[in-house]
Amino acid sequence: MQTVDNAERARWMGLLARAPLTVLQAWSQSDLARRCGTYVWLRRPETGLMMLRARAGGTGAKFNVGEMTVTRCALRLEETSSVGVAYVQGRSARKCEIAALADAALQVPALREEIERDLLEPLRVRHEAEAARMQRKAQATRVDFLTVARQTAA
Amino acid sequence: MYVAVKGGERAIRNSHELLAEVRRGDPAVPELSLEQIKQQLKLAVDRVMTEGSLYDPDLAALALKQAAGDAVEAIFLVRAFRATLPRLGYTEPLDTSRMRLWRRVSATFKDLPGGQVLGPTYDYTQRLLDFSLLEPASKAAAPEDERAADAMPRVVDLLDGEGLVERHEPPAGDPDPLDLTREPLRFPAERSVRLQNLARADEGFLLAMGYSTQRGYAHTHPFAGEIRHGAAEVEVIPEELGFPVVIGEVALTECQMVNQFAGSKTEPPQFTRGYGLAFGHCERKSMAMALVDRALRATELGEEVESPAQMQEFVLSHSDSLEASGFVQHLKLPHYVDFQAELELVRKMRRSA
Numbered sequence: 001m002q003t004v005d006n007a008e009r010a011r012w013m014g015l016l017a018r019a020p021l022t023v024l025q026a027w028s029q030s031d032l033a034r035r036c037g038t039y040v041w042l043r044r045p046e047t048g049l050m051m052l053r054a055r056a057g058g059t060g061a062k063f064n065v066g067e068m069t070v071t072r073c074a075l076r077l078e079e080t081s082s083v084g085v086a087y088v089q090g091r092s093a094r095k096c097e098i099a100a101l102a103d104a105a106l107q108v109p110a111l112r113e114e115i116e117r118d119l120l121e122p123l124r125v126r127h128e129a130e131a132a133r134m135q136r137k138a139q140a141t142r143v144d145f146l147t148v149a150r151q152t153a154a
Numbered sequence: 155m156y157v158a159v160k161g162g163e164r165a166i167r168n169s170h171e172l173l174a175e176v177r178r179g180d181p182a183v184p185e186l187s188l189e190q191i192k193q194q195l196k197l198a199v200d201r202v203m204t205e206g207s208l209y210d211p212d213l214a215a216l217a218l219k220q221a222a223g224d225a226v227e228a229i230f231l232v233r234a235f236r237a238t239l240p241r242l243g244y245t246e247p248l249d250t251s252r253m254r255l256w257r258r259v260s261a262t263f264k265d266l267p268g269g270q271v272l273g274p275t276y277d278y279t280q281r282l283l284d285f286s287l288l289e290p291a292s293k294a295a296a297p298e299d300e301r302a303a304d305a306m307p308r309v310v311d312l313l314d315g316e317g318l319v320e321r322h323e324p325p326a327g328d329p330d331p332l333d334l335t336r337e338p339l340r341f342p343a344e345r346s347v348r349l350q351n352l353a354r355a356d357e358g359f360l361l362a363m364g365y366s367t368q369r370g371y372a373h374t375h376p377f378a379g380e381i382r383h384g385a386a387e388v389e390v391i392p393e394e395l396g397f398p399v400v401i402g403e404v405a406l407t408e409c410q411m412v413n414q415f416a417g418s419k420t421e422p423p424q425f426t427r428g429y430g431l432a433f434g435h436c437e438r439k440s441m442a443m444a445l446v447d448r449a450l451r452a453t454e455l456g457e458e459v460e461s462p463a464q465m466q467e468f469v470l471s472h473s474d475s476l477e478a479s480g481f482v483q484h485l486k487l488p489h490y491v492d493f494q495a496e497l498e499l500v501r502k503m504r505r506s507a
Contacts, residue, residue: 006395010399014387017402050241050242051335052248052388053331056322056345056349058250061346063346064331064346069210070242072242134254136298140299141273142299
């Protein structure tokens with residue numbers, strides 16, 4: 001079996017988990033996704049709860065804030081025996097399945113580069129663009145006290 | 155004499171039908187979609203997620219639709235639903251210092267790294283009814299500012315250098331907290347348990363409790379050290395992988411109250427802290443939570459426990475809208491036999507008087 005760096009895998013799993021279902025679904029119809037081949041379930045998609053933890057004051061003792069819905073599954077590609085796992089926020093079994101399929105395929109050297117290019121890179125760009133757009137809007141609401149000081153001095 | 159009777163099945167069935175009809179309203183008016191509720195009644199969705207103690211905007215929107223906008227009923231529906239799902243585990247503690255911030259203000263420092271970022275807030279609105287909303291209209295996009303955002307460290311960490319604000323560090327061994335969804339509430343409850351209780355507590359109750367501390371029922375002299383609202387990544391360590399992965403993002407509102415404190419036998423004069431954290435944009439809730447959290451630390455900080463907001467049993471036993479609403483509202487269910495018995499008793503007392 002090929003070995004994959006944990007940090008690398010965590011990176012793409014994070015991108016896949018936050019991907020919109022529509023984007024994943026579109027990719028799952030692509031030739032590339034079809035080339036991943038057939039797979040067997042190791043764990044069928046299962047929706048449950050994860051308890052979110054935080055820390056008192058942000059840095060102190062752990063406490064339970066409340067739960068969130070999470071769907072998880074695991075599958076194995078029949079051709080390469082590569083195992084894909086997905087834990088994704090929400091209740092979409094389909095999203096979880098496609099994320100696990102991509103995770104399995106990304107561990108196959110022959111498929112990885114193309115999936116990086118066709119799926120992960122657009123996801124990363126999309127995620128960062130959305131974050132940057134929100135940040136620019138927030139930044140526009142930043143109080144500029146210096147301007148106020150200058151006006152009163154004049 | 156009262157005789158037990160069966161019945162009401164037809165009446166109940168028809169009541170459900172009538173409820174559905176009334177909930178839907180005039181069929182000539184387009185039906186609400188969940189997407190509309192999620193997008194346009196976002197703060198109601200956030201409250202249902204926070205007090206329903208379940209982060210899932212779709213389910214919260216569905217609950218609001220089903221409950222015809224009754225927040226407490228919607229919270230009940232969400233809590234009942236969560237009881238049907240298996241627990242898959244616990245997340246890593248959220249790191250609120252790394253949130254992507256949409257809003258961050260401090261009432262204690264004017265000039266602080268990252269500045270005062272107002273974000274979307276009702277704070278500076280005139281509170282005049284906006285009749286332009288009577289007609290649907292497409293709004294222009296909000297302005298954007300290309301200036302790079304500076305890092306926004308937590309305000310309470312800025313004062314840490316001088317030791318004037320108490321530090322919060324994980325206790326030895328960083329133990330896992332007791333989970334109120336698994337274990338009953340017991341007294342005295344430690345702070346982690348109190349925070350879980352307060353996080354899902356009814357907003358109105360916490361607001362009144364927090365307000366009472368400001369009016370003199372528990373002297374805690376609060377300042378809003380910092381309020382931040384944004385999105386935090388959720389990390390879990392799946393059992394089959396053994397390393398942390400991000401599974402999504404949650405919107406949060408965090409409030410750090412900073413309270414004047416004269417010191418005690420063991421602590422020098424310094425500022426103490428209260429903490430509030432809520433799902434979505436629930437600012438009033440997280441501020442009230444922080445006030446009550448601080449008041450409930452009275453014993454730990456050597457303060458006299460004199461007021462309701464400082465009393466654990468009073469606050470924590472009455473904070474849950476599910477329990478409170480259930481017990482109050484059960485009064486309208488048939489009590490025919492109980493009342494009949496009391497009626498007899500009063501008649502007997504009259505006769506023997």
